[in-house]
Structures are given as C-alpha cells and as structure tokens.
Amino acid sequence: MGEVSEEEIIMFLKSKRESLKQELEKVEVALNAITGTDFSTANYSFTPTIDKEIPNSYSSKLKMDKKILYALNEIKSGDKQDILNHLQVLEPKIELKKIEKSISVRLSHLKNNNIIKSDKNGRSLTYFL
Secondary structure, three states, rough: OOOOOHHHHHHHHHHHHHHHHHHHHHHHHHHHHHHHHHOOOOOOOOOOOOOOOOOOOOOOOOHHHHHHHHHHHHHHHOOOHHHHHHHHHHOOOOOHHHHHHHHHHHHHHHHOOOOOOEEEEEEEEEEEO
C-alpha cells in the first residue's frame, strides 16, 4: 500500500471539514422545520466554500476538481481533450471514456465558480487558471 503524504492528509481533512459543515447546516434546517421555526425569519446563509488550492503533487486519490486544477497548472491552458490527455499521462490506468462526462461537468462547475477561466475557441472552450 502506498504512503500518504502529509499534504494529502491535510487536503482530505479540510475537504471533510467543509462537507461536515454543510451536513450540519442541513440538519439544522431539518430541526427548524420540525420544531416550527418561522422560515420567513430563518437565516439561510448556505454558501458552499470551494477549495481553490492547487495541489503540489498528483495522486490518483485526489478528487476530480483537484486533478483538473493540477493538470491545468501543468499545461497552463487547454481544452477538455487536452486536460483528459494530460490526466492519462499522469494516471495511465485512468479510463477516459468513464471520466469524460464528469470532466465536462467539473470544468463547468469550476468555471461557473470562478476557479478557472475560459476562452471560446470556435465551438470549444480553452480553460486556464
């Protein structure tokens, strides 16, 4: 079994902390609903935080967003296919057909949350940090 770096542990724990915060907010909303809190006065400040940190090293255990950020940081800019090709270089066992749709969704998510930028290049988009 491969060793896990301290950086990977820290990234995992930060991600876990954020998901637990979001889960706690959901539980509080459910409790408020059951106990009869007036929803017109309830404070809904649910703004998910997105980790914009680019990993220093690649690991197959990274989440897809982090893999994309790492690949874009290395290739500087590229379309979806360029990113897929670089991910395959970084992780030869990756099955491109399986992750192609999820990469499209994750790229859109990262772009819409201003984590990455894009330029329209004909019918495709070129992504960059």
